Amino acid sequence: MTKASMVAGVAALAMLTAAEPAVQAAQQDDALAALDAKLPGTLINDPTRLDWPVSGDAKVKSIRDSSIPGGAAMHVQVRTADPKQPWTVQASIPLTAGIDKGSDVVIGFYARTIEADTPDGKGRIGVRFQQNSEPYPGFGDKTLNIGTDWQMYEVTAKADRDIAKGDAIVSLQLAGAKQVLEIGQAFVASGATSLGSANAAPSGTASVPVPEKLAAKGTVINDPGNRNWGSYGPALTAAPIKVGLPGGTATHFTVAAAQPHGYDSGVAIPIRGAIHSGENLIVALIVRASPQADGGATAVGIRIQKDAEGYPGFGDHDLPIAGDWRMLQIPMQSDIDIPAGKGSIVLHLGGAAQTVDVGPVYVLHAGG
Missing domain, CATH: 2.60.120.260 (Galactose-binding domain-like)
Known part of the structure; x- marks a missing residue:
């Protein structure tokens, strides 16, 4: 299994314009604290990062586009599909805290399919909360069908094990099809069962009454x-x-x-x-x-x-x-x-x- 290069891009919050790195870091910390206060539960990842390790037979690059929620995304071309072992190509989202057994955890992330060799033309992403060391135990496995428009997708699970800080990740398993995907900002929270995103449903299905x-x-x-x-x-x-x-x-x-x-x-x-x-x-x-x-x-x-x-x-x-x-x-x-x-x-x-x-x-x- 070959190693794809680390993605160079980061999400828009990390693209700060202050001259001094220390000022940039302080602004980013303040912004993350404000975001944590707004989200359900406790934020346990850094949504400003898109420099996730990607392993397997994939070509990866970072992109910036005003149509992308957050302004940036990771563009992934999966060159070898293995639907029975979709983890042979995966992106690993590091978590900033451990996971406690019995706790609720949720991830929401933006994604869209550019092309996919699937019957419905939709991409496939498997999501798993996981320990990033052998034997790689995890939970919450779910496969998502990714449409061609930008949308936020959510996966919620109840932890069936403890995973220590520094060893906890969310694995996005990408080898379910030969496909080209774009994946944007991700938000992971503990102590919550939803991020409250209308985008977790297909576009246009959410009904909002007119006052x-x-x-x-x-x-x-x-x-x-x-x-x-x-x-x-x-x-x-x-x-x-x-x-x-x-x-x-x-x-x-x-x-x-x-x-x-x-x-x-x-x-x-x-x-x-x-x-x-x-x-x-x-x-x-x-x-x-x-x-x-x-x-x-x-x-x-x-x-x-x-x-x-x-x-x-x-x-x-x-x-x-x-x-x-x-x-x-x-x-x-x-x-x-x-x-x-x-x-x-x-x-x-x-x-x-x-x-x-x-x-x-x-x-x-x-x-x-």
């Missing part, structure tokens, strides 16, 4: 239950959190360091309906924020844009986001045509070191 006060104002043209959002840019990380809002899930964004421009880091939220020039729209989103690291106001911009080179758009606004959950309603009028499935609501988050939680987002044709 009555919005339903009377128009027709919704996006899927507020689809949280397959594309976050991008340096110093930004995104993680699902459980909240008492419609759908039960929000996304926690942390910007570890302010960028030269607000649009340097952000998130694109897909719109499935068509938009025509001259139409009146309402964008409504439920949000909250922590103060900027330097004590200033939260700096978030919003616009609707076409997902095409040049990214033409309209409706640019600066959002007044408070510390408590609020529904903001922003009226916009389109001056361009955007075909169905080719538009996004874009939030520009890079203007400050800050944290912003974004719950359901609704886009309505006003009056229609």
